[in-house]
Amino acid sequence: GSSDIQAEVLVLGSGPGGYTAAFRAADLGKKVVLVEKFNTLGGVCLNVGCIPSKALLHTAAIINESQEMGKHGVSFTQPIIDLKKLADWKDSVIKRLTSGLAGLAKQRKVQVVTGTGKFTSPHTLQVETTEGIKTISFETAIIAAGSQPTKIPSFPYHDRRLMDSTDALRLTDVPKKLLVIGGGIIGLEMATVYNALGSEISIVELLGELITGCDRDIVKPLQKRIEKQYANIYLNTKVTQIESLPEGLKVHFEGANAPASVIYDKVLVAVGRRPNGKLIDADKAGVIVNEMGFIPVDKQMRTNIPHIYAIGDIVGNPMLAHKAVHEGKIAAENASGHKSYFDARTIPSVAYTDPEVAWMGLTETEAKAKGIEYEKGVFPWAASGRALSLGRDEGMTKLLFDRKTKRVIGAGIVGVNAGDLLAETMLAYEMGADVHDLGLTIHAHPTLSETIAFAAEVATGEITDLY
Numbered sequence: 382g383s384s385d386i387q388a389e390v391l392v393l394g395s396g397p398g399g400y401t402a403a404f405r406a407a408d409l410g411k412k413v414v415l416v417e418k419f420n421t422l423g424g425v426c427l428n429v430g431c432i433p434s435k436a437l438l439h440t441a442a443i444i445n446e447s448q449e450m451g452k453h454g455v456s457f458t459q460p461i462i463d464l465k466k467l468a469d470w471k472d473s474v475i476k477r478l479t480s481g482l483a484g485l486a487k488q489r490k491v492q493v494v495t496g497t498g499k500f501t502s503p504h505t506l507q508v509e510t511t512e513g514i515k516t517i518s519f520e521t522a523i524i525a526a527g528s529q530p531t532k533i534p535s536f537p538y539h540d541r542r543l544m545d546s547t548d549a550l551r552l553t554d555v556p557k558k559l560l561v562i563g564g565g566i567i568g569l570e571m572a573t574v575y576n577a578l579g580s581e582i583s584i585v586e587l588l589g590e591l592i593t594g595c596d597r598d599i600v601k602p603l604q605k606r607i608e609k610q611y612a613n614i615y616l617n618t619k620v621t622q623i624e625s626l627p628e629g630l631k632v633h634f635e636g637a638n639a640p641a642s643v644i645y646d647k648v649l650v651a652v653g654r655r656p657n658g659k660l661i662d663a664d665k666a667g668v669i670v671n672e673m674g675f676i677p678v679d680k681q682m683r684t685n686i687p688h689i690y691a692i693g694d695i696v697g698n699p700m701l702a703h704k705a706v707h708e709g710k711i712a713a714e715n716a717s718g719h720k721s722y723f724d725a726r727t728i729p730s731v732a733y734t735d736p737e738v739a740w741m742g743l744t745e746t747e748a749k750a751k752g753i754e755y756e757k758g759v760f761p762w763a764a765s766g767r768a769l770s771l772g773r774d775e776g777m778t779k780l781l782f783d784r785k786t787k788r789v790i791g792a793g794i795v796g797v798n799a800g801d802l803l804a805e806t807m808l809a810y811e812m813g814a815d816v817h818d819l820g821l822t823i824h825a826h827p828t829l830s831e832t833i834a835f836a837a838e839v840a841t842g843e844i845t846d847l848y
């Protein structure tokens with residue numbers, strides 16, 4: 382245990398928050414040490430989150446589309462799925478990105494230390510590496526240790542047929558009957574993948590709705606579509622017990638519309654993620670961690686200890702990569718002697734399901750609850766030439782405007798590519814654009830982006846004859 386390594390800026394964890402912070406601090410001239418327990422950089426997002434899930438979701442979208450082309454007069458045979466090759470391809474995407482990050486770290490002379498780090502004082506961190514314990518002393522630190530899947534204690538986790546998102550992304554097999562516990566974004570995305578690969582999907586959700594936090598009218602087209610594709614969607618239903626039997630996992634339900642129990646080949650638990658705040662001995666550095674494991678921070682991403690910052694999933698919701706990246710830059714700038722604040726107006730959310738569900742700013746539900754005076758423009762994609770030519774007219778674009786200023790205050794989009802379409806509304810919101818800015822901007826025809834201008838024209842009354 383010699384104090385072998387010195388850092389001006391220590392970054393704990395190399396996910397989107399951590400690597401962004403490390404690179405930014407290095408670019409600002411700091412000597413940076415990045416501690417990561419995985420063998421690759423990139424954290425949850427690159428290794429077992431955003432990237433592998435999106436690689437598989439693209440395949441799922443292609444499979445779905447090919448199977449629906451019959452109505453256009455072109456029929457494909459059933460897809461032949463080489464699961465090993467699909468998994469290898471997904472892994473190759475991860476590898477390109479993570480090795481890219483390793484290269485970027487090297488270029489910037491960021492020292493990567495591989496091992497599990499824990500604080501030992503306000504200025505030291507101990508790392509358990511394969512070559513033994515290393516002690517790092519630091520001037521400032523940025524905690525970016527992320528989160529992990531929430532486990533339900535009474536479930537039989539020794540049984541490999543009970544999966545979390547990391548297991549599900551491994552793609553070891555395609556279960557005949559798969560139950561997904563949790564109707565949030567991660568659960569629904571993995572359901573999309575396994576449904577396309579041929580599993581019979583059931584979803585169980587404790588609450589009365591899928592994707593809470595988003596407006597119901599935006600979720601509805603997705604829900605309608607998956608109600609047809611999936612075997613069952615049990616809402617307001619609790620899983621009380623899972624028995625590990627030779628023939629499968631016997632799941633016991635408690636809910637008005639659910640059966641008492643059903644046997645599944647595999648079960649995916651996607652009931653949320655919990656922050657890793659309690660696993661890093663933050664108290665030895667004097668850093669406050671709340672009961673849930675989150676680390677409270679201010680707008681500069683500073684913890685209660687002025688020279689220690691925290692970012693990403695470990696500081697709170699929403700647990701999203703783009704939030705972590707943005708916070709990473711702010712923390713790194715402050716840790717490097719610059720002044721920088723978190724003042725984004727909103728953080729966008731996207732479910733990369735089929736169709737995609739995307740929203741930002743105020744939802745209509747929130748606007749109503751807060752008594753905010755708003756106007757809305759809703760454009761159904763059934764009136765979009767582009768959506769019709771894609772054979773996907775179930776989508777919808779909704780914009781909310783402040784009643785007085787007419788400025789954009791929220792948007793919800795459901796449909797193919799909704800996540801990408803949302804970007805225009807994000808910029809409009811951040812720049813204070815109003816309903817006329819959106820409506821008078823010439824959008825290329827025929828694109829799905831036109832639905833944003835049309836929704837604005839619905840709000841101004843320029844388009845009236847939709848229904």
Ligand code: FAD
Pocket residue numbers: 393394395396397398399416417418419423424425426427429430431432434496497498499525526527528546567657660661692693694695700701702703704705733
């Ligand atoms: P993480 O990515 O969690 O990284 C933390 C890192 O710290 C990890 O590499 C971990 O090994 C390391 N670490 C932790 N403790 C220690 C320690 N003591 N010592 C050393 N290293 C340590 N978000 C999106 O925005 N878009 C998406 O499409 C999306 N899809 C997702 C799909 C799935 C299946 C999952 C699980 C998540 C998804 N997310 C998505 C969420 C996203 O992955 C996270 O919000 C993001 O990774 C958080 O970044 P972070 O930097 O806070 O931490």
